[in-house]
Amino acid sequence: MSDFEPGLCTVTFRGLPPESIVDLAREARLAAIEWAGDAHVPPGDTSIARIVGRHCERAGLATSYGSYVAPPTDHLFEFMRTVESAIALGASNIRIWAGTRRRDSKDYSAGERRAAADAIRDMAAEAARHDISVSLEYHPQSLTDTTESACELIESIAHDNVYLYWQPRPGLALGEAIAEVARIGEHISHVHVFAWDRDRNRFPLASAADYWRTILASLPASRWKGRRFAMLEFVADDDPNAFFEDAATLRKILSD
Template sequence: MSEFEPALCTVTFRSLPPEKIVDLARNAGLAAIEWAGDAHVSPGDTLVARIVGLLSARAELTTSYGSYVAPPTDDLMEFGRALESAIALGASNIRIWPGTRRRDSKDYSAGERRDAAEAIRDMGAEAARHRVTVSLEYHPQSLTDTTDSASRLIDAIAHDNVYLYWQPRPGLELGEALAEVARIGQHVSHVHVFAWDRDRNRFPLASAADYWRTVLSALAATRWTGRRFAMLEFVANDAPAAFIEDAETLKQILLE
């Protein structure tokens, strides 16, 4: 059995209220939810975070906090607001974006990369004080938009409380995906799961089941020691019915 457990990122359903998302996740038999900081649990809004955390706990769903803090553009004070929400939510992990959003890693100078690494290291240290881990989004137009850049960044951060997420760039071939996770897999905490082509058209996860089965199996070795989640992110037509189908596919992949 895979060490990954099935989960959901709430950016998948931006327009739905938290109660509906919790019901969907519970009915789909998922283990966790990553709550979006730009849709459902705003940074610093600890009242909403506590309410959403209680809803999740009642449904026996573990929580993670998907923030949009982007160091060094966002500083430690901004991170603190997001961390407050993560703590109120009961989340043991907070996701942040490495570098200025929508900026390619190739456009950074050595000094800018150093500033980003230092800022993230400080955030990792602050989160550790509250027993919250920090994970970096792995995404186009960020400092993790290539495997080389992500690897150099996590090495420069060099903090045992900072990890990487992983997800394929849309349309990434299986061989390239396996090469990526072989290089950075030791740092990977969680993954975002979806089935897209290069043009970002969305398909049922069943169409990519073999792809994900192979990649998740290759991601076994890591310094991460907590529970690990494979988080569904976006489904065809943003449809709850498509999500239920994808959740069943994901659970089957993880059981195999």
């Protein structure tokens, strides 16, 4: 059985209100929700965060805060607003982006990479004061868009409160995915789960069940010690029925 528990990223349902998303997650028998900072829980709006946190607490759902803070473009001031919302939400983890969004890692100078690492380290230190971890989105067009860049960044940050998410780049072959998680697995906190092809066409998670089962079984031990979540993201057609099917598939994958 995997040590990951099933969860949901709310970007999957941007158009739904938080209480409806909580109901969906509860009905799907999930364990956690990662709330999008650009859709459902805006940074700095602690009143909304508290309301959403209460909904989750009543439903027995853990929370993570999916921010779009992108150091060094964004500074500690912007991150502090995110921390305030995470505290009000009751989230134990904040996801941030590494580097300027929509910029390839190969386009950074050594100085720009150092600036990003320094900014992330400062944010991690601030989050640690509130017992909140920081995890870097693993995403194309960021400083985690290749295994090499992600490894270099996490080593440059050198802070024990900074972790990596993982998700496959669209169309990533299984062998490459296994090699990737083998290299960064010790730093992985949570994963984002979906079934896409290279052109970002979405498919039922059942079509990629063996892919995900193999990857999760291949993950090495991580220095992460908290609860770990495999979070569904972007189901086919943003359809709740597709979500329920994917949630059932994810639960099966994690229980095998």
